[in-house]
Structure formats: structure tokens, C-alpha cells
Amino acid sequence: MSNRIYVALDTADLARAKAMATRVRHHVGGIKLGLEFFSAHGQSGVHAMAELGLPIFLDLKLHDIPNTVAKAVQALGALKPAILTVHASGGRAMLEDAKAAAPLGTKVIAVTMLTSLDAADLAATGVVGSAHDQVSRLTELAREAGVDGIVCSGAEVAAAKAIWPKGFFVVPGVRLPDGQIGDQKRVVTPRQAMDAGASILVVGRPITQAEDPDTAARAIGATL
Numbered sequence: 001m002s003n004r005i006y007v008a009l010d011t012a013d014l015a016r017a018k019a020m021a022t023r024v025r026h027h028v029g030g031i032k033l034g035l036e037f038f039s040a041h042g043q044s045g046v047h048a049m050a051e052l053g054l055p056i057f058l059d060l061k062l063h064d065i066p067n068t069v070a071k072a073v074q075a076l077g078a079l080k081p082a083i084l085t086v087h088a089s090g091g092r093a094m095l096e097d098a099k100a101a102a103p104l105g106t107k108v109i110a111v112t113m114l115t116s117l118d119a120a121d122l123a124a125t126g127v128v129g130s131a132h133d134q135v136s137r138l139t140e141l142a143r144e145a146g147v148d149g150i151v152c153s154g155a156e157v158a159a160a161k162a163i164w165p166k167g168f169f170v171v172p173g174v175r176l177p178d179g180q181i182g183d184q185k186r187v188v189t190p191r192q193a194m195d196a197g198a199s200i201l202v203v204g205r206p207i208t209q210a211e212d213p214d215t216a217a218r219a220i221g222a223t224l
């Protein structure tokens with residue numbers, strides 16, 4: 001894939017999502033649809049977005065018992081997403097069953113530690129250690145379970161790649177040096193993330209909230 005940027009279309013407004021995707025389509029490699037979009041528009045909304053012809057990343061971060069997740073993955077299979085996310089902390093059996101239930105061409109990617117969390121947030125949920133430790137532990141688990149890769153921040157991707165050289169590494173929470181961080185906590189620049197080993201970048205608000213989204217997407221691409 002030549003363009004490594006997936007634009008996150010976090011909106012419940014289908015017309016807005018379509019208009020944004022149409023605007024930036026020549027400057028991104030795919031479209032990421034998450035909980036907000038899917039809760040509002042479900043599978044028909046995903047079909048409507050797929051008509052634009054870009055790969056679809058379905059970021060639903062599934063997290064439940066193995067049987068429930070496997071059945072959900074099966075139900076989503078008709079959409080044939082390029083990428084589908086589950087939470088690594090759902091455990092090995094859940095990851096294995098999610099992968100087994102996914103269509104052949106869909107990468108099942110395990111979210112390790114959300115980029116909106118830091119070590120203090122981890123500690124508050126009873127997890128001891130640094131973000132690096134947590135991402136490393138869950139990368140190992142995801143690799144052993146046979147999924148295709150992980151989501152982590154750009155700060156941990158080099159360590160994750162050392163554990164899993166052939167893994168697929170999705171990095172959200174990227175910002176240009178002068179960009180607004182918002183609710184993200186573990187942030188690096190797009191260039192730093194790629195240099196550290198990211199396979200693809202997820203970029204939302206730096207593109208979608210920009211005055212001129214196509215220029216913003218092109219400018220981010222030009223830094224890579």
C-alpha cells in the first residue's frame with residue numbers, strides 16, 4: 001500500500017462522513033470507521049462508505065467472551081473489512097476465536113493500550129508497570145494467539161516490532177508538532193511513528209477538524 005494514512009471519520013453524520021472521505025480520498029490510503037459511525041449507521045453505513053472504493057478499517061474494538069466476539073466477527077464478515085479491531089485484553093481464546101471467525105482477507109488487529117491512557121490510568125485499573133511493559137505483554141499475547149497485528153502508540157511500536165518482526169502495527173494518536181493533542185496522551189509525530197516501524201497511521205481530527213482537510217492530509221503525507 002503506497003499511502004499509509006487511514007483517516008478516522010468519527011462522526012454520526014453519514015453525509016458528512018461521505019463528503020469528508022470524498023474530499024481527502026486522493027491523500028489517504030483508507031477510511032477508518034469506529035464506534036460513533038457504526039452505532040449510528042451500522043452495516044448499511046459501512047456499505048455506503050465502501051462505495052468510495054477505499055479500503056475500510058472497522059475499528060469496533062470488540063471485547064467480550066470468545067463465543068460472543070466470534071459471532072460478532074462472523075456477522076461483520078459480509079462487510080469484508082480490510083482491518084477489524086478487538087481488544088487484546090479480552091484474552092488469548094477470544095483473540096484466537098476472533099481470527100478464526102474473520103474472512104480470509106481481513107486483518108484482525110488487537111488493541112493493546114489505548115493511546116488516550118498513560119501509566120497513571122493503567123495503575124488506576126490495577127495494572128502495574130509502564131505503558132511499554134503493558135504493550136509488550138499484550139503484543140506477545142496477540143502474536144501467540146495468531147492475529148495479524150496490534151494497535152499501540154508510536155512510543156511503543158519499535159519495542160513491539162522487536163517482539164513481533166512480522167506483525168502489522170497500527171498507530172493512532174499521531175500529531176504534527178504544533179497540533180492539538182485533545183484527549184490523546186501517548187502522542188508522537190506521524191514521521192516518528194513511521195520511522196519507529198508503524199505499518200499504517202490512523203489520523204482523525206488533525207485532518208477532519210482542519211480548515212482545509214485535503215491540504216491537512218496532504219501535508220501530513222508529505223512529512224512521511
Ligand SMILES: O=c1ccn([C@@H]2O[C@H](COP(=O)(O)O)[C@@H](O)[C@H]2O)c(=O)[nH]1
Nearest residue numbers: 008034113114115172173202203204205
Ligand atoms: O489506542 C487507540 C485506538 C484507536 N484510536 C482511534 O484512532 C482515532 C484517533 O483519532 P484522532 O482524532 O486522530 O485522535 C480515533 O478514531 C480513535 O477511536 C485511538 O485514538 N487510540
